[in-house]
Amino acid sequence: xxxxxxxxxxxxxxxxxxxxxxxxxxxxxxxxxxxxxxxxxxxxxxxxxxxxxxxxxxxxxxxxxxxxxxxxxxxxxxxxxxxxxxxxxxxxxxxxxxxxxxxxxxxxxxxxxxxxxxxxxxxxxxxxxxxxxxxxxxxxxxxxxxxxxxxxxxxxxxxxxxxxxxxxxxxxxxxxxxxxxxxxxxxxxxxxxxxxxxxxxxxxxxxxxxxxxxxxxxxxxxxxxxxxxxxxxxxxxxxxxxxxxxxxxxxxxxxxxxxxxxxxxxxxxxxxxxxxxxxxxxxxxxxxxxxxxxxxxxxxxxxxxxxxxxxxxxxxxxxxxxxxxxxxxxxxxxxxxxxxxxxxxxxxxxxxxxxxxxxxxxxxxxxxxxxxxxxxxxxxxxxxxxxxxxxxxxxxxxxxxxxxxxxxxxxxxxxx
Ligand SMILES: Cc1cc2nc3c(=O)[nH]c(=O)nc-3n(C[C@H](O)[C@H](O)[C@H](O)COP(=O)(O)OP(=O)(O)OC[C@H]3O[C@@H](n4cnc5c(N)ncnc54)[C@H](O)[C@@H]3O)c2cc1C
Numbered sequence: 001x002x003x004x005x006x007x008x009x010x011x012x013x014x015x016x017x018x019x020x021x022x023x024x025x026x027x028x029x030x031x032x033x034x035x036x037x038x039x040x041x042x043x044x045x046x047x048x049x050x051x052x053x054x055x056x057x058x059x060x061x062x063x064x065x066x067x068x069x070x071x072x073x074x075x076x077x078x079x080x081x082x083x084x085x086x087x088x089x090x091x092x093x094x095x096x097x098x099x100x101x102x103x104x105x106x107x108x109x110x111x112x113x114x115x116x117x118x119x120x121x122x123x124x125x126x127x128x129x130x131x132x133x134x135x136x137x138x139x140x141x142x143x144x145x146x147x148x149x150x151x152x153x154x155x156x157x158x159x160x161x162x163x164x165x166x167x168x169x170x171x172x173x174x175x176x177x178x179x180x181x182x183x184x185x186x187x188x189x190x191x192x193x194x195x196x197x198x199x200x201x202x203x204x205x206x207x208x209x210x211x212x213x214x215x216x217x218x219x220x221x222x223x224x225x226x227x228x229x230x231x232x233x234x235x236x237x238x239x240x241x242x243x244x245x246x247x248x249x250x251x252x253x254x255x256x257x258x259x260x261x262x263x264x265x266x267x268x269x270x271x272x273x274x275x276x277x278x279x280x281x282x283x284x285x286x287x288x289x290x291x292x293x294x295x296x297x298x299x300x301x302x303x304x305x306x307x308x309x310x311x312x313x314x315x316x317x318x319x320x321x322x323x324x325x326x327x328x329x330x331x332x333x334x335x336x337x338x339x340x341x342x343x344x345x346x347x348x349x350x351x352x353x354x355x356x357x358x359x360x361x362x363x364x365x366x367x368x369x370x371x372x373x374x375x376x377x378x379x380x381x382x383x384x385x386x387x388x389x390x391x392x393x394x395x396x397x398x399x400x401x402x403x404x405x406x407x408x409x410x411x412x413x414x415x416x
Contacts (some may be wrong), residue, residue: 006145007349009150014077017096028077038254038349038399048079048165048230049257049387050077050228051077051257052077052260053069053077053078053079053235053261053399054081054208054249054257054259054262054311055081056262057080057081057087057194057266057267058081058087059090059265060216060220060401061091061265061267061346061392061404061407062082062405063221063223064400065263065405065407065411066080067223067224068404068405068408069411070224070227070414072409078229078230079229079230079232079257080230081237082233083236083252084233084237085233088269089221090284090368090392090396092213093213093366093368094284094293095213095214095318096142096210096318096397097123097302098129098143098149098209098210099128099302099395099398100181100208100395101124101306102150102302103119103164103167103304104152104160104162104302104304104306105157105302105305106118106163106166106304107162108171109121113375119178119182122173122177124291124402125395125398126177127402128176128336128398128399128400131401132397132400134232135220136223137403141211141212141254142212142215143211144209144211146298146304147204147207147300148299148301149204149205149302150202150300150303151196151201151303152201153199153200154198154199154200156200159304159305166186167203170184171185180232181288182201183207185203186202186204186205187202189397190204193296193349195296195355196353196355197352197356198352199352200301208300210299210300210311235252235254237250237251238251239262246260246385247385254306259386261386261411262292262386263411264382264389265388265389265404265407266313266390267370267392268333268369268391270370270388270390271290271369272384274388274390277349277372277388277391278372279371279378280331280371281331281332281368282368283322283330283332283334283366283367283368284366284394285323285338285340285341286365287319287346287361287363288361288363289360290360290362291315292354292357294315295354303348303403304319306394307321307322308309308321308322309321317353317362319349319353321345322344325341325344326340334366336383337364337365342361369389369392369393370390370392371391374378377390377399379391379406385414387411389403389404389406
């Protein structure tokens, strides 16, 4: 539910007053609201702040939407506003899996979605990855066609049986979708060579790969800037208000801006501006080890219906997940890591992934997922000039560029 508040005499839509008095960590962008409106020069206003379209959020979706919009309409002045000095959601925090779904994840999805809906998700992820690889080169993405494995421990025989029985059926579906035969393969014979302990089964996916997340986002940002798209960091959008001819956008550091259309691409933070949407934040924690001499594996690995995931980065291991261990605690906007999840990750490393190998953790971090009742993203019109493209779940690397493109098409179809 939203209430209207006034600022500079204008009625703005903001999240309700209950939210405004909540924990600062949850709603950080309200805390500078009393900052006086800045004095801007004529040059600043006329050069950067006369947009036709404002996109809120410079993650993969916001930047992709800007790039596709500009490609269709080079005459449009597009301004992307990002509240962090770097993007502060998921796009620069993720694990860099170029993935579309492990069999245990597919099995879990089939419990709540029809087979048709699951196939359409797989299709969207596959198409999204192809589009990302068309928009940026494999070199810019740091793309490596490593393949991936799903790992089943000794305790997960039931989960394995549920998954392996889908193998032939989904190989046939994916063959139709991708043109690639036999994407999933049983690979138990590789367990020993990969050096794992307490692992009973492996399923190989031949069509997944990994990217360098930093290179991908840097290249996307450079592409946007090369197309004359303005991206401003350190600007938090706090509210918006639409009238017949324009949308007024209230920011913390630039005061009030006006434009013709707004796209909200804030993913896990969407409910802060649009509380009526079914989007919850999901903290996703990660660690990366220091280099491990003679690391025995390369590529991406999924475990436990996608709740755990690890990969090599050179000879380091990046390992993330564990949100299922404390779902309530991990439903937060905070990026603090917790000892509960981090210890669970370390135990997996010690007991399953690199048994008998000493390691040290080099960095720990967390990002924010956008989650909801289903895994489907929300791309839709909110008001006649305001749109959203949010709730990417755990697969935004795969679907982000496609969703950005869809959002651009949606804005253009309502261009007045
Ligand atoms: C730890 C982790 C691992 C992941 N691993 C993978 C993976 O391996 N493969 C995969 O496909 N996906 C993965 N994901 C998911 C993927 O990263 C996301 O789905 C995707 O990046 C979402 O992109 P986005 O642009 O929608 O959102 P974001 O990247 O979250 O961008 C939203 C931006 O909006 C900004 N913002 C929010 N509110 C405001 C405001 N009021 N004003 C201005 N700016 C605002 C935020 O600062 C943020 O930068 C992972 C995510 C995490 C967190």
